Amino acid sequence: MGKAAITRKTILNKAFDLIYQKGYQATSVDNILDQTHVTKGAFYYHFENKEDMGVRMVEEVIYPKLYDALIMPLEDSEDPINDIFKVIMNFFKLADYQTIMYGCPTSNMIQEMAPLSDRFHEALKNITDTWQGTIEAALKRGQENGTVNRTVDTESVAQFIVVSYEGLRSLGKVYQSKLYYKNYLKQLRAYLATLQ
Amino acid sequence: MGKAAITRKTILNKAFDLIYQKGYQATSVDNILDQTHVTKGAFYYHFENKEDMGVRMVEEVIYPKLYDALIMPLEDSEDPINDIFKVIMNFFKLADYQTIMYGCPTSNMIQEMAPLSDRFHEALKNITDTWQGTIEAALKRGQENGTVNRTVDTESVAQFIVVSYEGLRSLGKVYQSKLYYKNYLKQLRAYLATLQ
DNA sequence: CATGTCACGTACTATTTAGTATGTAATTCA
């Protein structure tokens, strides 16, 4: 990676840290620059404006995190009912305080920016479409190999799983207890079991 | 209602309109004043500061809306499995474009402000506690009268319902389609049916 | 070796922000 590419990455990574904790609008460009050794000239050389930087941050920082943790592990799943549960449970097992305190980065950005900016809206819709689509595809493979009941509506089930997960991460901000996550996993498992 | 009380209400109601659409931090005090016939002197006479106004808005505008639509109808429910579904379905039936476009006011405020302000955190936790508690109480009555299976963990079920609802409202911002809500209701009904 | 482009660095601006200082009508109450 060249020097310029490093500068760009530095901006995006620090922007993620701050935006994840405070929100996009509450994080100023100066705020990001203060916490890096990057100057304003460099910032506006690499990005058109603040919105452009934010959208790239979603695409290049937030999306890969979600992909690695929750999407990729399901891409080849032949036993979705068990794998979906395992993937989510495993994510919470590895989660630190920040992860629980500040919610899901994707969901945070949707809440704040989807209604305000078309560019954000599109980037965020791509992420959720990909995730939901991956779950749906896994459920369909499960239907073919017999691990998932053929009568289930894979689209609405995939949606329900994503929706419940994002709701959990959102309300997790207010409850911040292990029990809250445990309770969720209990009900998620029960719900998934009904799909067999 | 006296004249001063009307001024106060005017501020809170307009604050709700703007904050619901743009977020708390993106809505300035001047912004609220521009859209009312209220001056800065009046604003800071009625509220300590912007945060104080925001918290009162949560308590006095957002909470009553959620209470009327989703909490009160369940307070005397003796058939929670059917009533919970009906109440949520009914809410979406009556929902306008704004409601779907801008998500759930409570959830929006949680996402933006719960990690940033203790006063917001507390006010928002009270709302969700009340809602979840009401659902749990209804489920317990259902267990007593036989409409709900006695083996179900009412706390985690109540939590799962709230969580899935809030996730839906959050992701609804990005999907904005009737189908998305229909799919949710389908899975919610299926999930609730397993509690019988 | 001259020259253009890349990748910044510095200094600035116009606007917006929450909040304050200080007034002054309108009520209330003794």
Add this chain to the structure above:
DNA sequence: TGAATTACATACTAAATAGTACGTGACATG
């Protein structure tokens, strides 16, 4: 009716904001 308190109105400030103008050293390329 006089005095105090309520409920505002107006004008201001200091800080923060996104973005710009303009410079400059490094480096590639003909």
